[in-house]
Amino acid sequence: xxxxxxxxxxxxxxxxxxxxxxxxxxxxxxxxxxxxxxxxxxxxxxxxxxxxxxxxxxxxxxxxxxxxxxxxxxxxxxxxxxxxxxxxxxxxxxxxxxxxxxxxxxxxxxxxxxxxxxxxxxxxxxxxxxxxxxxxxxxxxxxxxxxxxxxxxxxxxxxxxxxxxxxxxxxxxxxxxxxxxxxxxxxxxxxxxxxxxxxxxxxxxxxxxxxxxxxxxxxxxxxxxxxxxxxxxxxxxxxxxxxxxxxxxxxxxxxxxxxxxxxxxxxxxxxxxxxxxxxxxxxxxxxxxxxxxxxxxx
Amino acid sequence: xxxxxxxxxxxxxxxxxxxxxxxxxxxxxxxxxxxxxxxxxxxxxxxxxxxxxxxxxxxxxxxxxxxxxxxxxxxxxxxxxxxxxxxxxxxxxxxxxxxxxxxxxxxxxxxxxxxxxxxxxxxxxxxxxxxxxxxxxxxxxxxxxxxxxxxxxxxxxxxxxxxxxxxxxxxxxxxxxxxxxxxxxxxxxxxxxxxxxxxxxxxxxxxxxxxxxxxxxxxxx
Numbered sequence: 055x056x057x058x059x060x061x062x063x064x065x066x067x068x069x070x071x072x073x074x075x076x077x078x079x080x081x082x083x084x085x086x087x088x089x090x091x092x093x094x095x096x097x098x099x100x101x102x103x104x105x106x107x108x109x110x111x112x113x114x115x116x117x118x119x120x121x122x123x124x125x126x127x128x129x130x131x132x133x134x135x136x137x138x139x140x141x142x143x144x145x146x147x148x149x150x151x152x153x154x155x156x157x158x159x160x161x162x163x164x165x166x167x168x169x170x171x172x173x174x175x176x177x178x179x180x181x182x183x184x185x186x187x188x189x190x191x192x193x194x195x196x197x198x199x200x201x202x203x204x205x206x207x208x209x210x211x212x213x214x215x216x217x218x219x220x221x222x223x224x225x226x227x228x229x230x231x232x233x234x235x236x237x238x239x240x241x242x243x244x245x246x247x248x249x250x251x252x253x254x255x256x257x258x259x260x261x262x263x264x265x266x267x268x269x270x271x272x273x274x275x276x277x278x279x280x281x282x283x284x285x286x287x288x289x290x291x292x293x294x295x296x297x298x299x300x301x302x303x304x305x306x307x308x309x310x311x312x313x314x315x316x317x318x319x320x321x322x323x324x325x326x327x328x329x330x331x332x333x334x335x336x337x338x339x340x341x342x343x344x345x346x347x348x349x350x351x352x
Numbered sequence: 353x354x355x356x357x358x359x360x361x362x363x364x365x366x367x368x369x370x371x372x373x374x375x376x377x378x379x380x381x382x383x384x385x386x387x388x389x390x391x392x393x394x395x396x397x398x399x400x401x402x403x404x405x406x407x408x409x410x411x412x413x414x415x416x417x418x419x420x421x422x423x424x425x426x427x428x429x430x431x432x433x434x435x436x437x438x439x440x441x442x443x444x445x446x447x448x449x450x451x452x453x454x455x456x457x458x459x460x461x462x463x464x465x466x467x468x469x470x471x472x473x474x475x476x477x478x479x480x481x482x483x484x485x486x487x488x489x490x491x492x493x494x495x496x497x498x499x500x501x502x503x504x505x506x507x508x509x510x511x512x513x514x515x516x517x518x519x520x521x522x523x524x525x526x527x528x529x530x531x532x533x534x535x536x537x538x539x540x541x542x543x544x545x546x547x548x549x550x551x552x553x554x555x556x557x558x559x560x561x562x563x564x565x566x567x568x569x570x571x572x573x
Contacts, residue, residue: 063391071446126444126485133443134426143423192449195417325455328391331548332564334362348395
């Protein structure tokens with residue numbers, strides 16, 4: 055399209071309905087559920103799970119608290135449960151209940167054998183909770199960068215990566231198999247991010263959204279992936295420093311995920327703007343000009 | 353069945369914003385909130401430049417994404433095809449605002465007046481505290497239309513059964529009515545004109561039609 059379009063009113067604008075408090079729900083919820091999923095898996099192999107579950111539930115709780123602070127009528131928040139038929143927000147809220155109830159039960163039964171079985175069930179519920187979060191963004195049709203289909207796998211992968219990043223902080227002793235799995239998860243997250251970023255660039259979102267995502271690309275790649283992998287490799291060879299290197303790798307990987315979600319929610323969240331496939335014919339001018347479409351800011 | 357829709361004739365709209373002002377007056381919306389607005393778009397490159405005025409607001413979709421995502425069922429579809437909000441159910445999560453592809457929803461966190469902290473007399477009289485902290489948007493003046501229809505008027509064809517924006521439009525660019533009624537003005541207009549709906553590719557089935565040309569007579573035969 056060769057036309058230049060002006061008129062600020064029709065341009066996509068940055069949404070302001072959800073701010074950093076809403077982003078914290080995705081940060082806390084993603085990290086918390088990722089940690090619960092990882093912990094549930096590790097518990098099957100005999101790894102301790104008490105404190106990881108405490109931290110995972112705390113992260114999820116933090117996210118829910120932050121979103122509670124965001125809503126306009128917080129004392130009506132129980133109305134949230136009224137629409138499970140189609141609302142992913144309701145579904146997320148419903149899954150939070152068994153998550154916390156079973157979490158409390160797991161901690162109560164720790165370190166008895168039943169505890170790890172309940173931890174496994176928590177892991178399954180956490181998968182559902184994380185999936186609800188990813189679908190919540192998918193349902194936001196007014197924000198193209200959220201509704202983009204490639205965001206769903208990214209939200210799932212980064213939640214898992216952030217959680218795993220925290221989980222390995224609890225297992226800081228050198229464990230090559232665990233490191234290898236974490237490095238693999240990091241690579242998969244990077245692929246998911248690249249697919250999402252490319253999808254936006256290829257007309258999937260307004261230019262301003264793409265620019266916001268591009269702005270963190272280098273930091274995300276280096277700080278969130280290359281550096282953690284290097285630290286894990288170093289921890290494998292310099293085992294006496296693993297107690298410092300492994301948590302650093304885990305925290306860096308998690309922080310990159312938090313940054314990306316904060317940017318996606320608060321900076322890359324442009325609306326669709328007002329697009330028209332036709333301009334009106336008012337009885338003057340060439341007819342072919344009337345067939346022009348207007349989609350500003352994309 | 354009834355399906356209330358709005359038709360905006362882009363050939364007629366001159367961007368005077370009278371509909372915007374009438375909507376603000378009729379619904380007493382606070383500063384910064386415009387349930388009805390007219391977007392000013394400049395299209396083309398010099399010297400072939402065209403200015404388009406696009407009346408917009410809630411499109412009262414048949415498949416409203418706002419209703420789908422609403423966790424409380426505060427947003428609901430009425431049997432007349434309009435999308436409404438139950439202010440007493442809404443928790444103000446603003447999920448509907450980010451789900452709406454038409455940027456038609458607003459949330460006002462606190463009482464907000466045109467001049468300073470104190471309301472003007474008319475603002476004090478008409479302030480609806482139920483709308484604070486919750487989602488709000490165009491209702492197609494549903495209360496007025498409902499009352500008008502109950503009084504025996506045809507929706508969109510009598511001022512007492514028409515939205516404020518339609519009544520105020522000085523060029524007759526806005527038309528309101530029942531699309532399921534074959535004799536309604538909106539149906540007749542749409543039959544003889546080329547029209548589109550915004551962001552149709554999203555599958556929202558908006559109830560807001562934009563006329564951009566007359567229909568080729570050959571198509572009508």
